[in-house]
Amino acid sequence: MTPISDALDSQIQHKIDTKTKPLGSLGGLEALAYQVARIQNTLVPEMKRAHMLVFAADHGAVEKGMSAFPQEVTPQMVGNFLAGGAAVSVFCRQHNVPLKVIDVGVKVDMPDHPLLAQRKVAYGSQDFTEHAALTLEEVNTALGVGADEVSNVVSQGTDLLMFGEMGIGNTGVSSCMLSAISGQRAEETTGRGTGLDDEGVSQKSAILTQALNRASTSLNKPIGEWAPWEVATQVGGLEILAMSGAMLRSAELQKPFVVDGFICTVALLFAKQMQAHVVDYAIFAHQSGEQAHRKLLNEFDARPILKLDLRLGEGSGAILAYPIIQSAVAFFNDMASFESAGVSNAT
């Protein structure tokens, strides 16, 4: 992965600073314009075509009681995305962004649909309280599916990738991956997901602790010290890993991508274990209501665009941030400079 070129850095900053506005007054929008122009390595960036890829999969440990909702909601919601009735479908339609759903591991077969890619790696993961969640081959296949889907979209032409997920139980799987990578206990990383009460959260965190203890014993290593492939096989999820693969390929192809909520940020954390520079291409859409997200964002030094207490996933926060990213590029390209508009600058 080539690091982003710094050749235009001072010209990009100069272009921002000479617009008809007090210095720095467009705040976070300036940082966004700077990031997109740097990634595209141009003083005239484009932000006209974006694509949303939603990865779907199931999780064996859901049967132990990790979510407020039953597993059959995963395929039902995939149907809803395809029919155009889900939140992400509605917002993508509003902004003219094509949506594609990729089945990487839903527990049942999904009927064919023009917006669905049938890329099932397995019929869900194994219950990670009892065994490793995935084989190494499944992990690599899931990473590869995410990467392939991004290559397809990039070959059609795109300025921005957005990723989303659907998989009942995947806030728990994300918390477990976060604990395994960071060494934080499950109590610190577990949240309410789709709406568990306090008792439900304690049960979820006990399940995650059981999975982390089982895997630590089998690897003979404490959490925080596992290799990335150990994290992925022991406690990973197929849609989360597919998003990591998609992020890594976006960065390789020098395309910016939008990180949605907590689950998507954990996918980025995993991708970062493989390639640190992937983070330079990430635009953080929002701070989710899932409790561990704020701290995780701080660790990335991220300044999320929105803070709406969304706790939905699907890529819904990413698509909501899209018009703001477009506005950042629009001001950078189209606003007058003090010189062009004949406006006096600060003395």
Ligand SMILES: Cc1cc2ncn([C@H]3O[C@H](COP(=O)(O)O)[C@@H](O)[C@H]3O)c2cc1C
């Ligand atoms: C109707 C419905 C639509 C959703 N859309 C996204 N999610 C979100 O909720 C799930 C994660 O939460 P948990 O870990 O608590 O199961 C994921 O599928 C995520 O995309 C949904 C969940 C439900 C119930």
Ligand SMILES: O=C(O)c1cccnc1
């Ligand atoms: O922040 C997220 O990604 C999230 C939170 C709750 C439920 N689903 C997703």
